[in-house]
Amino acid sequence: xxxxxxxxxxxxxxxxxxxxxxxxxxxxxxxxxxxxxxxxxxxxxxxxxxxxxxxxxxxxxxxxxxxxxxxxxxxxxxxxxxxxxxxxxxxxxxxxxxxxxxxxxxxxxxxxxxxxxxxxxxxxxxxxxxxxxxxxxxxxxxxxxxxxxxxxxxxxxxxxxxxxxxxxxxxxxxxxxxxxxxxxxxxxxxxxxxxxxxxxxxxxxxxxxxxxxxxxxxxxxxxxxxxxxxxxxxxxxxxxxxxxxxxxxxxxxxxxxxxxxxxxxxxxxxxxxxxxxxxxxxxxxxxxxxxxxxxxxxxxxxxxxxxxxxxxxxxxxxxxxxxxxxxxxxxxxxxxxxxxxxxxxxxxxxxxxxxxxxxxxxxxxxxxxxxxxxxxxxxxxxxxxxxxxxxxxxxxxxxxx
Amino acid sequence: xxxxxxxxxxxxxxxxxxxxxxxxxxxxxxxxxxxxxxxxxxxxxxxxxxxxxxxxxxxxxxxxxxxxxxxxxxxxxxxxxxxxxxxxxxxxxxxxxxxxxxxxxxxxxxxxxxxxxxxxxxxxxxxxxxxxxxxxxxxxxxxxxxxxxxxxxxxxxxxxxxxxxxxxxxxxxxxxxxxxxxxxxxxxxxxxxxxxxxxxxxxxxxxxxxxxxxxxxxxxxxxxxxxxxxxxxxxxxxxxxxxxxxxxxxxxxxxxxxxxxxxxxxxxxxxxxxxxxxxxxxxxxxxxxxxxxxxxxxxxxxxxxxxxxxxxxxxxxxxxxxxxxxxxxxxxxxxxxxxxxxxxxxxxxxxxxxxxxxxxxxxxxxxxxxxxxxxxxxxxxxxxxxxxxxxxxxxxxxxxx
Numbered sequence: 073x074x075x076x077x078x079x080x081x082x083x084x085x086x087x088x089x090x091x092x093x094x095x096x097x098x099x100x101x102x103x104x105x106x107x108x109x110x111x112x113x114x115x116x117x118x119x120x121x122x123x124x125x126x127x128x129x130x131x132x133x134x135x136x137x138x139x140x141x142x143x144x145x146x147x148x149x150x151x152x153x154x155x156x157x158x159x160x161x162x163x164x165x166x167x168x169x170x171x172x173x174x175x176x177x178x179x180x181x182x183x184x185x186x187x188x189x190x191x192x193x194x195x196x197x198x199x200x201x202x203x204x205x206x207x208x209x210x211x212x213x214x215x216x217x218x219x220x221x222x223x224x225x226x227x228x229x230x231x232x233x234x235x236x237x238x239x240x241x242x243x244x245x246x247x248x249x250x251x252x253x254x255x256x257x258x259x260x261x262x263x264x265x266x267x268x269x270x271x272x273x274x275x276x277x278x279x280x281x282x283x284x285x286x287x288x289x290x291x292x293x294x295x296x297x298x299x300x301x302x303x304x305x306x307x308x309x310x311x312x313x314x315x316x317x318x319x320x321x322x323x324x325x326x327x328x329x330x331x332x333x334x335x336x337x338x339x340x341x342x343x344x345x346x347x348x349x350x351x352x353x354x355x356x357x358x359x360x361x362x363x364x365x366x367x368x369x370x371x372x373x374x375x376x377x378x379x380x381x382x383x384x385x386x387x388x389x390x391x392x393x394x395x396x397x398x399x400x401x402x403x404x405x406x407x408x409x410x411x412x413x414x415x416x417x418x419x420x421x422x423x424x425x426x427x428x429x430x431x432x433x434x435x436x437x438x439x440x441x442x443x444x445x446x447x448x449x450x451x452x453x454x455x456x457x458x459x460x461x462x463x464x465x466x467x468x469x470x471x472x473x
Numbered sequence: 474x475x476x477x478x479x480x481x482x483x484x485x486x487x488x489x490x491x492x493x494x495x496x497x498x499x500x501x502x503x504x505x506x507x508x509x510x511x512x513x514x515x516x517x518x519x520x521x522x523x524x525x526x527x528x529x530x531x532x533x534x535x536x537x538x539x540x541x542x543x544x545x546x547x548x549x550x551x552x553x554x555x556x557x558x559x560x561x562x563x564x565x566x567x568x569x570x571x572x573x574x575x576x577x578x579x580x581x582x583x584x585x586x587x588x589x590x591x592x593x594x595x596x597x598x599x600x601x602x603x604x605x606x607x608x609x610x611x612x613x614x615x616x617x618x619x620x621x622x623x624x625x626x627x628x629x630x631x632x633x634x635x636x637x638x639x640x641x642x643x644x645x646x647x648x649x650x651x652x653x654x655x656x657x658x659x660x661x662x663x664x665x666x667x668x669x670x671x672x673x674x675x676x677x678x679x680x681x682x683x684x685x686x687x688x689x690x691x692x693x694x695x696x697x698x699x700x701x702x703x704x705x706x707x708x709x710x711x712x713x714x715x716x717x718x719x720x721x722x723x724x725x726x727x728x729x730x731x732x733x734x735x736x737x738x739x740x741x742x743x744x745x746x747x748x749x750x751x752x753x754x755x756x757x758x759x760x761x762x763x764x765x766x767x768x769x770x771x772x773x774x775x776x777x778x779x780x781x782x783x784x785x786x787x788x789x790x791x792x793x794x795x796x797x798x799x800x801x802x803x804x805x806x807x808x809x810x811x812x813x814x815x816x817x818x819x820x821x822x823x824x825x826x827x828x829x830x831x832x833x834x835x836x837x838x839x840x841x842x843x844x845x846x847x848x849x850x851x852x853x854x855x856x857x858x859x860x861x862x863x864x865x866x867x868x869x870x871x872x873x874x
Contacts, residue, residue, distance in 0.1 A: 250739035335736035338651035340764045349763050350755075359760060362750050363741045 074431035077149040080156035081106035087420025090410040093125040105130040134160040140167035178213030202439035212426030213419035216305035220443035222382040231386040242324040244293030244376040251332040269302035271319040298322040312444035374403040374413040385470035394467040475832035478550040481557035482507035488821025491811040494526040506531040535561040541568035579614030603840035613827030614820035617706035621844035623783040632787035643725040645694030652733040670703035672720040699723040713845035775804040786871035795868040
């Protein structure tokens with residue numbers, strides 16, 4: 073029976089809060105806070121009408137450490153679940169330290185003015201959390217998050233050693249709209265337009281964005297083009313599994329999505345540099361965000377499935393073996409349950425699970441933790457029980473590209 | 474020896490003024506006026522350095538009839554050459570009537586708030602110009618303009634009757650940039666995104682924009698996809714040549730141009746409807762215009778040729794015959810001569826020629842005139858002498874699509 077404070081009121085937060093309310097035996101009291109209190113109230117109303125559970129709401133500017141500390145001290149939660157923008161991770165960690173409360177997030181810190189995802193800023197909090205006897209769990213979403221848990225599970229149960237690891241993220245969802253991003257367009261476009269980077273033989277190998285393409289036949293979706301990309305779990309996987317020779321991340325994009333992206337880049341619409349327009353500064357990507365549909369508006373119109381998993385090749389009892397662990401999630405079923413489609417659902421459920429493991433003491437420790445450092449079994453068990461069932465398949469051969 | 478007042482200071486105006494200065498025996502004194510006097514001064518400086526001719530410059534808001542009338546009265550020209558935006562045709566015609574001076578333009582009036590090109594507004598000035606003993610010449614550019622002169626020439630010299638007429642406008646220019654429009658992006662995009670419309674058996678036939686595509690092998694350019702479009706000379710050709718059964722207009726667009734256009738339409742960037750952004754109204758197409766390169770900046774980097782002409786099928790001495798009259802213009806040669814590429818050059822030279830024929834009295838009359846109503850021979854002669862040579866070919870067969 074635990075009190076939690078959730079910060080942020082987007083799709084991921086909405087899913088996490090709905091799933092927490094469905095597990096009132098674990099989460100006895102939920103407070104939801106964000107910059108715009110009306111967004112929290114809308115989520116609270118949905119939770120009340122679906123599950124009859126009351127949650128508290130509050131307004132908070134998570135960039136403001138003093139205000140966030142005061143809110144934590146007032147709410148007195150056992151855990152702060154940060155589902156706000158990744159720009160705000162550090163200020164919320166500071167507030168947790170000041171208030172003496174554990175911390176969890178789903179995406180690592182990124183500075184506003186450069187498109188860079190690195191753990192260094194958050195890993196720098198290691199000693200402070202350790203000295204305070206507090207736990208910070210980083211990246212408890214799907215990717216990062218479940219993909220690292222899958223890997224840890226493979227290492228614990230399926231393979232004695234891992235040689236190569238490929239993470240495959242497929243969103244087969246279709247909104248029927250010519251162009252829309254599944255989550256915050258600004259974050260989405262920053263990620264997709266970044267250089268590709270993968271880990272090979274102890275070092276990072278970089279390439280131009282979207283230059284390396286393969287086709288893969290995803291169960292529940294069909295054959296899709298997927299592209300080599302940098303994604304943040306590569307950094308923690310490379311750190312915690314130094315024996316893996318090659319770690320790659322692949323994400324699917326349709327030709328139409330890429331066509332739109334190419335044109336928007338060509339004309340300068342994805343730029344984060346301010347430009348002069350009619351006497352004031354405008355940041356093109358912010359204007360683009362205003363033109364595109366709100367990600368939240370896509371929930372009711374998205375059909376199809378996501379399929380995210382990990383393919384690992386290594387040795388088992390001296391024999392080379394390839395295993396594939398993945399989850400398939402249906403957009404319409406996710407929307408029916410929580411009012412949010414599968415991209416939010418697959419991130420929000422693992423946030424709830426990570427929080428549950430922390431507040432029940434199944435995952436505990438002092439300091440800053442990545443998902444790879446913790447026992448995968450209770451997490452894998454909860455995925456099956458809470459809407460993200462997974463399965464293991466043996467593949468005949470490693471990925472041959 | 475004649476005085477002219479040119480209004481507007483874009484690429485077309487720059488070409489027309491350079492060509493007038495090259496024909497100082499006809500244009501003894503040129504005044505150039507526009508909203509931004511510095512643009513006029515830049516053109517004047519170029520004319521002075523290239524040809525040693527001095528021209529006067531002035532600032533004028535051509536939407537302001539009283540101010541424009543006062544400027545005309547001060548300059549005392551024999552002709553006002555309107556090369557400003559098509560939104561301003563009517564106010565400049567009003568000023569010419571008030572000051573008692575002849576008028577010429579290259580593009581027909583279009584209201585700012587709807588993408589419509591129609592002669593009705595300017596034809597409504599017929600009686601006023603006639604009663605005042607003044608002449609207004611409409612559409613003395615290339616298309617509209619030369620395309621109508623080519624048709625009139627064909628009817629006078631090459632065919633006894635015309636059954637079908639196709640206007641083919643190919644711009645084979647390449648800037649090396651992923652996306653740029655050849656002239657004012659706002660006007661360009663309004664034109665391209667409008668429904669297609671052609672004249673057939675006495676009525677207009679409409680279709681979706683860019684839905685009807687054919688490939689044609691253009692001399693000097695090579696095979697290009699061209700698309701059925703509405704273009705303003707169709708209206709005057711249908712009026713003055715009621716015997717022609719079918720009149721169509723085709724323009725070439727590259728696949729990349731169309732891809733960019735499709736995406737920009739999909740995301741709403743070509744909209745002329747204001748939207749709310751960060752507390753104020755922004756018109757998306759105006760923001761797009763600000764993102765795209767200035768058309769004037771394309772002059773030095775455009776390579777390749779334009780090829781614009783007319784294919785007519787009809788009877789000559791009782792025998793069916795197809796003729797093709799066209800001009801090929803080289804972007805780099807046009808730029809070397811006037812500092813403007815071929816899209817501006819092919820419009821600016823015919824504006825100069827129309828003005829020359831009016832001020833020398835070779836073309837004269839009271840009222841509002843379209844190009845089809847006037848003798849093509851002196852115009853065709855001047856095209857050959859002033860940089861837009863044309864040729865006549867017999868084709869084996871009519872266009873078979």
